[in-house]
Amino acid sequence: xxxxxxxxxxxxxxxxxxxxxxxxxxxxxxxxxxxxxxxxxxxxxxxxxxxxxxxxxxxxxxxxxxxxxxxxxxxxxxxxxxxxxxxxxxxxxxxxxxxxxxxxxxxxxxxxxxxxxxxxxxxxxxxxxxxxxxxxxxxxxxxxxxxxxxxxxxxxxxxxxxxxxxxxxxxxxxxxxxxxxxxxxxxxxxxxxxxxxxxxxxxxxxxxxxxxxxxxxxxxxxxxxxxxxxxxxxxxxxxxxxxxxxxxxxxxxxxxxxxxxxxxxxxxxxxxxxxxxxxxxxxxxxxxxxxxxxxxxxxxxxxxxxxxxxxxxxxxxxxxxxxxxxxxxxxxxxxxxxxxxxxxxxxxxxxxxxxxxxxxxxxxxxxxxxxxxxxxxxxxxxxxxxxxxxxxxxxxxxxxxxxxxxxxxxxxxxxxxxxxxxxxxxxxxxxxxxxxxxxxxxxxxxxxxxxxxxxxxxxxxxxxxxxxxxxxxxxxxxxxxxxxxxxxxxxxxxxxxxxxxxxxxxxxxxxxxxxxxxxxxxxxxxxxxxxxxxxxxxxxxxxxxxxxxxxxxxxxxxxxxxxxxxxxxxxxxxxxxxxxxxxxxxxxxxxxxxxxxxxxxxxxxxxxxxxxxxxxxxxxxxxxxxxxxxxxxxxxxxxxxxxxxxxxxxxxxxxx
Amino acid sequence: xxxxxxxxxxxxxxxxxxxxxxxxxxxxxxxxxxxxxxxxxxxxxxxxxxxxxxxxxxxxxxxxxxxxxxxxxxxxxxxxxxxxxxxxxxxxxxxxxxxxxxxxxxxxxxxxxxxxxxxxxxxxxxxxxxxxxxxxxxxxxxxxxxxxxxxxxxxxxxxxxxxxxxxxxxxxxxxxxxxxxxxxxxxxxxxxxxxxxxxxxxxxxxxxxxxxxxxxxxxxxxxxxxxxxxxxxxxxxxxxxxxxxxxxxxxxxxxxxxxxxxxxxxxxxxxxxxxxxxxxxxxxxxxxxxxxxxxxxxxxxxxxxxxxxxxxxxxxxxxxxxx
Numbered sequence: 001x002x003x004x005x006x007x008x009x010x011x012x013x014x015x016x017x018x019x020x021x022x023x024x025x026x027x028x029x030x031x032x033x034x035x036x037x038x039x040x041x042x043x044x045x046x047x048x049x050x051x052x053x054x055x056x057x058x059x060x061x062x063x064x065x066x067x068x069x070x071x072x073x074x075x076x077x078x079x080x081x082x083x084x085x086x087x088x089x090x091x092x093x094x095x096x097x098x099x100x101x102x103x104x105x106x107x108x109x110x111x112x113x114x115x116x117x118x119x120x121x122x123x124x125x126x127x128x129x130x131x132x133x134x135x136x137x138x139x140x141x142x143x144x145x146x147x148x149x150x151x152x153x154x155x156x157x158x159x160x161x162x163x164x165x166x167x168x169x170x171x172x173x174x175x176x177x178x179x180x181x182x183x184x185x186x187x188x189x190x191x192x193x194x195x196x197x198x199x200x201x202x203x204x205x206x207x208x209x210x211x212x213x214x215x216x217x218x219x220x221x222x223x224x225x226x227x228x229x230x231x232x233x234x235x236x237x238x239x240x241x242x243x244x245x246x247x248x249x250x251x252x253x254x255x256x257x258x259x260x261x262x263x264x265x266x267x268x269x270x271x272x273x274x275x276x277x278x279x280x281x282x283x284x285x286x287x288x289x290x291x292x293x294x295x296x297x298x299x300x301x302x303x304x305x306x307x308x309x310x311x312x313x314x315x316x317x318x319x320x321x322x323x324x325x326x327x328x329x330x331x332x333x334x335x336x337x338x339x340x341x342x343x344x345x346x347x348x349x350x351x352x353x354x355x356x357x358x359x360x361x362x363x364x365x366x367x368x369x370x371x372x373x374x375x376x377x378x379x380x381x382x383x384x385x386x387x388x389x390x391x392x393x394x395x396x397x398x399x400x401x402x403x404x405x406x407x408x409x410x411x412x413x414x415x416x417x418x419x420x421x422x423x424x425x426x427x428x429x430x431x432x433x434x435x436x437x438x439x440x441x442x443x444x445x446x447x448x449x450x451x452x453x454x455x456x457x458x459x460x461x462x463x464x465x466x467x468x469x470x471x472x473x474x475x476x477x478x479x480x481x482x483x484x485x486x487x488x489x490x491x492x493x494x495x496x497x498x499x500x501x502x503x504x505x506x507x508x509x510x511x512x513x514x515x516x517x518x519x520x521x522x523x524x525x526x527x528x529x530x531x532x533x534x535x536x537x538x539x540x541x542x543x544x545x546x547x548x549x550x551x552x553x554x555x556x557x558x559x560x561x562x563x564x565x566x567x568x569x570x571x572x573x574x575x576x577x578x579x580x581x582x583x584x585x586x587x588x589x590x591x592x593x594x595x596x597x598x599x600x601x602x603x604x605x606x607x608x609x610x611x612x613x614x615x616x617x618x619x620x621x622x623x624x625x626x627x628x629x630x631x632x633x634x635x636x637x638x639x640x641x642x643x644x645x646x647x648x649x650x651x652x653x654x655x656x
Numbered sequence: 657x658x659x660x661x662x663x664x665x666x667x668x669x670x671x672x673x674x675x676x677x678x679x680x681x682x683x684x685x686x687x688x689x690x691x692x693x694x695x696x697x698x699x700x701x702x703x704x705x706x707x708x709x710x711x712x713x714x715x716x717x718x719x720x721x722x723x724x725x726x727x728x729x730x731x732x733x734x735x736x737x738x739x740x741x742x743x744x745x746x747x748x749x750x751x752x753x754x755x756x757x758x759x760x761x762x763x764x765x766x767x768x769x770x771x772x773x774x775x776x777x778x779x780x781x782x783x784x785x786x787x788x789x790x791x792x793x794x795x796x797x798x799x800x801x802x803x804x805x806x807x808x809x810x811x812x813x814x815x816x817x818x819x820x821x822x823x824x825x826x827x828x829x830x831x832x833x834x835x836x837x838x839x840x841x842x843x844x845x846x847x848x849x850x851x852x853x854x855x856x857x858x859x860x861x862x863x864x865x866x867x868x869x870x871x872x873x874x875x876x877x878x879x880x881x882x883x884x885x886x887x888x889x890x891x892x893x894x895x896x897x898x899x900x901x902x903x904x905x906x907x908x909x910x911x912x913x914x915x916x917x918x919x920x921x922x923x924x925x926x927x928x929x930x931x932x933x934x935x936x937x938x939x940x941x942x943x944x945x946x947x948x949x950x951x952x953x954x955x956x957x958x959x960x961x962x963x964x965x966x967x968x969x970x971x972x973x974x975x976x977x978x979x
Binding site for chain 1 (some may be wrong): 711772776823
């Protein structure tokens with residue numbers, strides 16, 4: 001169906017709406033897949049409907065209808081997200097409100113509200129991810145929204161047709177130095193103004209509890225968990241155990257970190273050469289940090305080590321953080337175990353998994369020592385029909401019994417859980433340790449990428465006279481998992497992410513380049529914190545990076561940056577080079593004005609000359625001659641230099 | 657609100673004191689351009705503040721970068737807004753006298769000597785504004801300001817703001833002109849008032865009209881000049897329509913005299929005169945005007961109408977209204 005053409009005003013209105021809507025949709029872009037489906041669908045539908053309605057001149061919904069929709073979507077958010085204050089709920093609400101605002105958009109002010117919401121949505125997408133891809137999407141979006149603001153804020157109907165995108169682009173370029181100075185020298189604060197950022201957002205990664213199947217689900221995720229840069233050579237793959245949450249409490253199905261904690265940190269004796277490295281951790285929403293066993297030093301003030309040797313921060317990690325650490329791969333840890341902690345490490349839920357407990361007790365009775373018993377259990381996994389699989393079947397309430405005697409197919413979590421249960425049943429203090437094992441070496445950047453797919457779980461047992469010893473039962477079933485990584489254990493499987501990528505050297509290379517870009521980005525931009533600022537100020541020659549240094553650097557920097565901005569504008573707005581003919585003519589007009597004959601607005605040079613002749617017949621001839629020469633110079637296709645000389649001579653001799 | 661009005665008045669007085677009265681053409685230099693954020697700009701600032709707090713709180717560096725980029729865009733917009741007025745040349749470009757009760761139309765010419773176009777300029781005066789307009793590089797635009805009038809005499813346009821919110825509407829830059837532009841206000845013509853009989857004897861109202869006896873010179877042609885007086889030879893020479901003027905005795909032509917208009921009210925009598933002048937001009941007549949202390953000899957044409965109406969507008973006029 002062909003639509004009749006719109007009137008110029010309606011066309012201008014449609015244009016404004018199209019710009020705003022485009023900006024809004026771009027700002028929603030990174031959120032669309034994250035938001036619940038109904039939210040995305042509602043917002044996109046509202047945008048589409050509004051554009052069609054504007055084009056066809058449909059009326060806007062009445063206040064009652066809008067009120068009903070607003071109430072409906074608010075209830076929807078409360079039901080769907082169970083809160084409206086968190087990041088997820090807040091973003092959903094913001095997106096829905098923008099859609100509702102769109103349904104009543106009439107004047108420029110409504111448009112600006114939408115554009116502001118768009119900028120807030122851009123900010124929200126940085127709260128989800130600060131990677132290169134997000135930044136690469138958001139920057140043009142900010143640009144587009146600013147261009148939309150330029151369009152809706154234009155007041156003159158006519159005037160030069162300024163291309164909004166380009167005009168805003170040059171404006172942003174002019175703004176870049178100021179923004180850079182602010183970014184570099186605006187002091188970052190340690191800590192936050194209000195409570196710890198809420199941690200209820202759904203981030204992929206290890207948590208402080210583990211049910212059967214949790215880790216195998218995680219393994220399907222190729223997302224980067226953290227990146228590690230070693231100062232020396234990286235440790236060999238079998239030593240790459242990144243300790244995460246240590247799980248002490250078991251309810252027969254799920255392992256928990258547990259309520260009972262101790263600030264007592266057992267003694268650790270280490271031997272051999274240390275490994276020094278820096279970890280750039282992606283947001284986890286959790287409090288634990290990851291470090292190689294056994295970590296000895298880490299960036300001070302950042303985190304504390306608890307009695308189970310896990311590192312914990314005071315607040316959940318909701319932004320990319322970076323920390324340095326030193327670990328000793330060879331160690332003896334915690335030779336002394338207090339009675340309370342010993343009891344904790346022997347806890348088993350009453351009357352759960354009875355067959356496993358019975359089996360363990362029998363095997364311990366047959367074994368000569370604890371060490372022999374451990375070996376016997378590992379042999380059990382190795383020699384009997386146990387399978388290492390990414391897709392283990394679901395387990396019953398007594399998960400360990402179900403696994404040990406029925407399914408016998410499991411991923412690392414199943415083996416760690418079963419092994420730890422058997423140890424505890426036999427009276428050996430034991431616990432489940434979650435974390436990551438291995439990592440992809442990035443040859444481009446020379447660092448290790450640890451992905452969610454490297455998630456792993458193993459056991460730790462306490463042996464008298466030795467302390468805590470790591471035992472990885474997965475190694476008994478699938479030794480290649482530890483030696484060569486997760487990909488090696490499932491070479492045939494298409495289930496692992498990036499299968500194609502890993503097979504094709506070109507894709508592998510590209511992926512490594514991209515990851516390296518992200519790592520550099522993290523180091524340079526995302527991780528540009530107070531420490532980096534202090535370092536920058538020291539490099540700039542400030543003795544003491546206190547507030548005076550910040551104020552000075554900020555002041556000087558802003559002065560220089562705004563100076564550049566002003567210079568650029570001065571260049572843009574520089575006066576036109578007046579053409580010499582016009583200057584000569586202006587002299588002529590000025591001389592007459594001093595004699596009381598002023599050229600009026602809109603009077604053509606010829607009319608003016610005639611008036612001069614009427615008022616002062618004696619000046620008529622030279623005035624006409626000057627005017628004709630001037631006009632010839634201005635409007636003839638090829639004015640000659642001789643004409644200009646004539647004009648100048650005539651004006652020079654013109655003395656009214 | 658009272659505080660705001662007072663503040664506004666104080667600002668206006670301060671600006672007037674520091675700038676002084678203006679001459680005909682005023683270049684808007686840095687010293688006379690003022691700039692403040694608009695409501696939208698204030699809202700933008702609040703938004704940036706919220707973004708800053710959020711980003712700092714969550715130690716989100718890209719959030720900070722976004723906030724700073726937008727803040728810098730605001731700074732750039734402020735400079736651009738200021739620049740949008742700077743170096744413009746504003747010039748009073750005349751006014752069109754109205755009859756009392758109609759709008760006086762003041763013209764302000766703004767020329768742009770720079771290389772960049774100046775967008776969305778407004779000319780504002782109390783109670784009236786010209787729609788935003790752009791001035792292309794090297795061009796000139798004329799803004800018209802319509803000022804309502806109440807009574808005969810004159811109206812003075814004392815204060816004009818040339819303002820802009822371009823780009824983005826975050827800031828408003830303005831320059832204040834004190835051009836003291838005067839505009840006469842003609843008396844409103846009385847409703848239907850028959851003209852006095854055209855007799856020379858009428859209260860000595862006749863005057864000598866330039867006759868056709870002696871050639872006195874050439875003058876511009878005005879509509880209404882008798883065609884037989886056109887100097888055709890001169891026209892052939894110069895392509896200009898001129899008419900021959902003669903001096904000498906001639907028949908008397910109507911001269912409207914204030915004293916001829918009865919009535920106690922000066923304003924009402926002036927209105928009657930205005931009616932006569934308008935009607936006479938509309939009929940293409942030749943007429944003159946006599947007021948106590950001023951006499952305008954009979955002439956035909958638009959200029960004569962203007963002259964006569966101006967004379968009665970000025971006659972014993974009340975103090976000018978300041979718009």
